[in-house]
Amino acid sequence: MRKALLLAFTALALTAGPALAKKQLVIVVKGLDNPFFEAINQGCQKWNKENPDSEYECFYTGPASTSDEAGEAQIVQDMLGKADTAAIAISPSNAKLIAQTLKTANPSVPVMTLDADLAKEDAALRKTYLGTDNYLMGKRIGDYMKEAKPDGGKVCSIQGNPGADNILRRAQGWRDSLSGKEGLTELKGEGGWTEVAGCPVFTNDDGAKGVQAMTDILAANPDLAGFGIMGGWPLFGAPQPYRDLFKPIADKIAKNEFVIGAADTIGDEVAIAKEGLVTALVGQRPFEMGYKAPSVMMDLIAGKPVEDPVFTGLDECTKDTVDTCIQK
CATH class of the missing domain: 3.40.50.2300 (Response regulator)
Structure with a gap:
């Protein structure tokens, strides 16, 4: 049984x-x-x-x-x-x-x-x-930069993959904010802002590549007024190289003589903001x-x-x- x-x-x-x-x-x-x-x-x-x-x-x-x-x-x-x-x-x-x-x-x-x-x-x-809302995100990055430096200046945007729709929408919102116009594909003095040669820079979301690109752009443009960073890769992906690059001009950032608007609030980004090495962060969730x-x-x-x-x-x-x- x-x-x-x-x-x-x-x-x-x-x-x-x-x-x-x-x-x-x-x-x-x-x-x-x-x-x-x-x-x-x-x-x-x-x-x-x-x-x-x-x-x-x-x-x-x-x-x-x-x-x-x-x-x-x-x-x-x-x-x-x-x-x-x-x-x-x-x-x-x-x-x-x-x-x-x-x-x-x-x-x-x-x-x-x-x-x-x-x-x-x-x-x-x-x-x-x-x-x-990626367009709004880019616009807010631009709003902070424009508020800090209303007369504008020479600027460069750091972007990710050239085929990424979210980054392209942020870049459009950023340009629309700085220029006061809609739909521009390049800033040529509108609102006082001009994109320098070699920009935007596409980094494929590589933080170290982003910091190196900013190093090169600064060297080629001593009168640069700021960066619009459409993704936080240089800050959270290469935080120490980012700090090393911008600590020498921390006083200029504090006085809004040089402005940096960046996306995201992850990793070391908030600490970097607390150190005064970025004008504003606009973060996602x-x-x-x-x-x-x-x-x-x-x-x-x-x-x-x-x-x-x-x-x-x-x-x-x-x-x-x-x-x-x-x-x-």
Whole structure:
């Protein structure tokens, strides 16, 4: 009798198989080497911890480097081909390449963008965008620079990947703010501001490359009045080289004779602001992006109405406000 029961239980276990894997709410970022995206991952993992009994799981992935645009596109394609992918949120490093990937894949699951969006003409390929109002972010960077140095001067913008829609939108907001006009692709004296030769500089989100570029631009333009840094890579990616570059002109920054407006408030950035080595920081909320994305994807799966876009707000820091500027 016991032997018969044992055989019956064994047969039942074999036919039942392993526990069903959870359906994946996939987040694909530009690169795993960037602390900004690690904050998104932390938000994703917090959602998992708070929802252990959900049939869904937040799954975070991306290429090893933010410079690997083709690698990100391949990961998106691979994830869309997996049976357990229930929805996907993408931060496109190259908006056009990701749009083409989506057109080719013709996904049957909901697609949204996170942190960076597709170009306007490709917006129909995703259901919504969750993240920063990037145009407003760039505009606020410009507002701080203009307020500090109203007469303007020669300036340079430090940007990331030339195909990243979020960075391009920030740059447009920055130019619109400084010039007082809309839609300019280069500043040529409007509002008193002129972009110097060799700018903008595209760094592929490489902090050390950004600091080296600023070093070179300063050497070539002794009368430069400031930098607009559209992503915080030089500050959080290469904080000590950044400090070494700007400490010699800290007095000029304090007197607003030289102005630096920079994106983000992560890593060493707030400390750098407290040291007076940046005029203002305009920060995003990456943790909130990662934490909210699974819920938005679940709403899309369920066919619930979702706003487009879903903005996560900004944190604005100066030397005088660093102790209270970050939303907790």
